[in-house]
Every structure is written in structure tokens, then in C-alpha cells.
Amino acid sequence: MSIDAELDRCRKWIEAALAYSGGTHEFEDIVEGIHALRYQFWPAEKGCAVTEIIEYPRKKVFHVFLAGGEMDQIVDMESSAAIFAKQNGCQGMSLAGRKGWSKVLKEHGWSEAFTTLAKEL
Numbered sequence: 001m002s003i004d005a006e007l008d009r010c011r012k013w014i015e016a017a018l019a020y021s022g023g024t025h026e027f028e029d030i031v032e033g034i035h036a037l038r039y040q041f042w043p044a045e046k047g048c049a050v051t052e053i054i055e056y057p058r059k060k061v062f063h064v065f066l067a068g069g070e071m072d073q074i075v076d077m078e079s080s081a082a083i084f085a086k087q088n089g090c091q092g093m094s095l096a097g098r099k100g101w102s103k104v105l106k107e108h109g110w111s112e113a114f115t116t117l118a119k120e121l
Contacts, residue, residue, distance in 0.1 A: 003041065007031055010048040013068030017050075020098060021066070022118055030066065042081065047073035051081065053088055062090040067097065071104060078108055 007014075007030075015027055030050055033039040042049040047069020054061045062085030067074045085093055094113070095101060102112050 003034065004031075006043040006048075007034070007041070010043050010068075013048050014050065014066060017066040017068040022120075025066075040084070042077055044069070044073050044077060046070040047077075049074060049077060049081070053085075053090060054094075059092060060088075060090045062088070062093045064093070064095040064097075067095075075104060075108065078105070 001009075011027060014030055018025055018027065018030070030039065033052075034041045034050070038052060040051045040053075042051065047067065049064055049068075050066040051062060051064050054063050062081065064081070082093065093110075095105070095110070096116065102110070
């Protein structure tokens with residue numbers, strides 16, 4: 001299946017996750033970022049994720065910024081994502097999402113690192 005066909009299949013999950021993004025991206029921005037290789041697309045049978053590698057001055061981090069579909073499907077992708085992150089020189093992983101992710105991922109070694117607040121101007 002082509003990447004565009006997979007994106008179309010996963011569109012409902014991507015758009016559902018984007019509803020919590022505060023208006024930072026639209027579906028078309030995600031598609032463009034995937035095609036430009038700025039983002040990595042992780043399609044699965046019952047969900048998907050979109051990630052990026054962020055290079056800070058002193059650390060390279062694999063960041064999950066969109067995930068949608070069945071929770072178990074997303075969690076199952078964590079080990080292959082960690083391998084990919086290490087292969088790409090990342091020293092850590094981060095995830096932006098709703099509060100419930102911290103409870104679900106705790107048993108997989110994740111912990112809350114900080115809280116993000118937002119205010120519309």
C-alpha cells in the first residue's frame with residue numbers, strides 16, 4: 001500500500017489527534033511533513049502515530065506528537081519506535097498528549113517530565 005493510501009486510511013485517527021493540538025497543524029501539514037521527511041509516519045492496523053526527531057543543543061529526542069486509534073495498538077509500537085530512535089542517535093523519547101497517556105505508559109518506563117500549559121492570544 002502506498003504512503004498516501006495509508007495516510008488516507010489513517011486520516012480519521014490523525015485528525016482526531018489534531019483536535020487536541022491547539023490548532024498547530026492540519027492534516028495537510030502532516031502529509032507535507034511526512035513527504036518532506038521531517039516527520040515519521042507509523043501506520044498500524046488499528047492506529048497510527050506521527051513522530052519527529054528534535055535536535056536540542058545537547059540532546060537528540062524522538063518525539064511522538066500525534067497518535068490515534070486503539071490505545072493497545074499505539075502502546076505496541078513503543079518498542080519498535082525505541083529501536084528506531086536509538087538507531088537515529090536519539091538519547092531519549094518524549095510524547096505530547098492528553099493526561100491519560102502518563103498512566104498508560106508508566107508501566108513501560110515513561111514518567112512525567114514536565115507540564116505544558118497553553119493560552120490563546
